[in-house]
Amino acid sequence: MNTLPVQIAFYSLAALTLISAAYVVRARSIIHAGFWLLPCFVGVAGLFATLQAHFFFVAQLLIYAGAILVLILFALMLTRDAMSLHVPLKSHLGIWAGLISAGLGISASLVLARQSWSVTTAHPAGPARQAEALGEALIGLYAVPFEVASLLLLSALIGAVVLAKVERAPAPEPPPLADTLPEPEETRKEPVGVE
């Protein structure tokens, strides 16, 4: 295997990820911050690709770059503050945040440096086998954690629905004479969607 191109790819992807992550933090507009996540996620996906983890590469693209990021942006756009470009950049929590992330970073680096990793030069399993192996692991050995995780997600989903299902504010005061007409909600039949 040709290592130099792989190393070049690795370092550039790592740089991409880190720089865009920095921009996510630094961006003035919260929407811009959201969009800076895109190169960040793509960079991570690329790192997976350099590691020959094809399934993770595609999944990262599909789930993070495709779905999660879009949802994040969607949520941002629906909130009031995102409209203004003047979200305060300085926060009194900045010092604490810095301290905590520095501590986390240092401890993670220490762990990484101290731990003796079993490094192998053996070629990973054939790419076609990877997905299969992963699937078998998920419904075999790790079936229980997998199901528990999905249960967690389900409860989160239900919780979100419960939280979001706010009673809609009543329609604004109808104009005069409208008292002769029935409420719009009642007169309209079941939404005639193509069901």
Next chain:
Amino acid sequence: MSATDRKVNVLLDILISLRSFLKGMWVTATNLVAREKVTLQYPYEKPQVSPRYRGLFYLPFNEKEQRLNCTGCTLCEQACPTKVISMTKLGAGKHGGVSEFNMDLGRCMFCNLCIEACPFDAIYMGSAYELASYDRDASVFRIEDLAQGGKRSVEINIKTISEALAEEEKAKAAKAKAAAEAKSAADAKAASAAEERQAAEKPAASEPAPSASPESPA
């Protein structure tokens, strides 16, 4: 409604929907394949307008009398709701006509009222319809633009009318002269008769202004 009913209904609805889509698609397909395309490639092909079409005005040229029919009666001017028409009369009476006839089509509604007002069949609407221009002044049409035959017929019109007017004038003058002569003759006759009478009545009376017949207006 039970659950199974609902399921059947959903399936039925899908089938009905598909059928309605296919019906519509069949209509568009027949139009795609079997129908004439009705596009008119406009600047290359011009639409055929009907004989009554209300397009650009024209003042018909009367070949027999070698003039435009317009007599300058201003009935059309009065009939126009938006004051499109303005004209300069050329003479009056039987031979009267126009020397200028302006229409500001920028204001015109093409409502046909002027044409209906005209008792002389002197103004009509033709089939020309490409009247748009980039210039506001270009929508003012003068008599040369409106007359059938253009500038030439306007000149002929003016010539015919002025000749006719001159003729009329001459005829009138001759008539007036004749009338005056006849009148002066009659005057003279009457005067002489009076003189005679006077002389007969008062022969000694002096002559009182022996009627200035030579200076009498002709």
Next chain:
Amino acid sequence: MSMQRLHPRSASQAREILIGVVIAALILAALSATPLLPWHLLDPIRAYFYERPLLNNLAKAVLLVSFMAVQCLFLIWMERKFAGWLQARLGPMHVGWKGVLQTFADAIKLLLKEDIIPALADKPMFRLAPYLVFVPAMLTLMVLPFSPNLVGFDYHLGALFALSISTTGALGILAAGWGANNKYSVLGGMRAVAQLLSYEIPMILIVLCVVTLKNTMSLTQIVERQAGLWNIVAHPLLMIPGALIFFSCALAEVYRAPFDLPEAESELVSGFHTEYSGMRFAIFYIAEFANNVFTAGFAAILFFGGWHGPVLPPIAWFTLKTLLLIFLMMWVRWTLPRLRIDQMMSFCWKLLVPASLILFCLTALSVVW
């Protein structure tokens, strides 16, 4: 029937149709003769590129993008012509024979047009958005096998990769909608993303059905394993509803009527690209048509046997199937009215998602037994 009486076709138009049919037949004949051509003369060039993988990939990418650009120009003309005929019009007629060069003229016009960025737009996002839409649209074509030999990147997770990349296009639309600082654009962008994410789910499930049936995620192998029978013939009970669902999702993914809500011109003026003009608009347009080609080609691969077919060379078959599917999309587009956003969502979540789930379960069962 009555229709014949209404507006009978004139003789000259019948002649035009005849000319069109003859031309199509000639093109097909020429295509079917391509295997006889001396392709081996190109072998040295092939070998040259084969020895240099980086150059090879670059050449492939350039070829693919330029091919797509040309195909989009042609498709745009075709769509306009088709819509015209369908609506009893003539379509573009002015530039070139029967308006063939119309899109080239349009492209030149768009290139020369003043490039307008609204004063209050979010400028970086406004500039970025067309490329965020364009690049994924082109990347999806990378894994699409046009013929056994002609595939940009024969990826073993091709199906999943294509789907994941096409989802990324939503970001560009969101950026366009947001960046233009126009309320219609925002609404259009939101609609587009909501629609794209929702319809992605049944689409992925249907792709999974095919993947389960064929036991591979590589698009080339999916096609290869349909050598005897196309999927839709081999498993009609599963694949006909599957193809229908996939087709609905494909329509929604490329924003075509009845799912063209993001750019619903009667409500949102032009949706997320309301404020775009000139080349940026052209890029959106090309991306849209590239997406069209991709979804049609994807459907051809999944259900209609990709490049398989008698007599004609594989590439011809694939193109033919893709074009026919695109025609079908156009036909639907110019016939049906537009759904409302909530109806479209309920159609997806209440009908397509359960149906595709059931279909997936059935497929799994049929594979197990």
Next chain:
Amino acid sequence: MTLTTTEITSPGMTLNMGPQHPSTHGVLRLVVELDGEIIQSCRPVIGYLHRGLEKMMEARPYRHNVPFTDRLDYLASLNSNLAIAQAIERIGNVTVPERGQYLRVLLCEINRLASHLVFLGTFATDLGATTVFLYSFRERERILDLLEAMTGARLTYNWIRAGGVPTDLPEGFGERLTAFLDEFQFALDEYDRLLTGNRIFRARCEGIGVISREMAVAYGASGPVARGSGIAYDIRKVAPYDVYDRMEFDVPVYTEGDCMARYRVRVEEMRQSARIIRQCLREMPEGETMAKLPKIFKPPPGEAYSRTESPRGELSCYLSSDGSMNPTRVHFRAPSFFHLGLLPAMLPGVKVADVIAILGSLDTVLGEVDR
């Protein structure tokens, strides 16, 4: 963290639909408050097309007023002509010859066909079915050809005057019209197949923009809008003018009050119009088409009010005279104006896309609203 639900609700959005918008049918501006895609309130802003037509008419003799009415409802200008012509006749005690009356009915009904075809096309386009627009305009073009043969104009006809109709039918008009009507039946069937049964079209129209019977009465709705809400109110039947009392035709009435009902009413009205046109052609007597009006028309002092059924609804004209050449007051009761008044009551709670459908189904013409 004190995130409460009120803080994360999205802010409302004010959307200006129009005056420049692909589907406001003229220069109408709707100031719409949105919550997501749901309308909170709507305020129609009119007046962009105000030309002071009524005032202009007051400054001109009666006879000059008719061409101005072309500019009211420009899709059915013959019907607007009729409204003022009738008012002038009433104030000046003019009787229209019988053939003139038949010709008026004929022309008005042809124009109704043209107007409803525009409705059909634009309504379908508003809902996204662009093709219907071109089909219906293909048919309308032939109607315009017929009207051009009769009047010489294609949009602003000015061919119904105080006193009658200035000219008789041109040569071969009856045959052309009958041939067209025969084919028009099939065209209507085709639209039916393309639209009426279509599942998506139904989903977009049924139950949308419901106007109850009471509401229609309260807001002064008339024409197809009222008839779609179950009110059998048609001036042609209620207070027949010209020769409508001799015509046999049905007034289609639907009780649902939604967009679909209004659409159906108009489609059915086209069939009925075709029926009336055939009867006119069959029964028209020979004779004069126009009553003689004095050159200087000075009606006695007084007032007149005429009611006509235009394609949009009850179009009435009020005239008052002080015995001089010019009217002292001209006023039109334009149906579209009243229908626009329904919007603020109907729109809250519907989706953005429904705004277009509802507005399209009301079929307003802004020339008539702003005058």
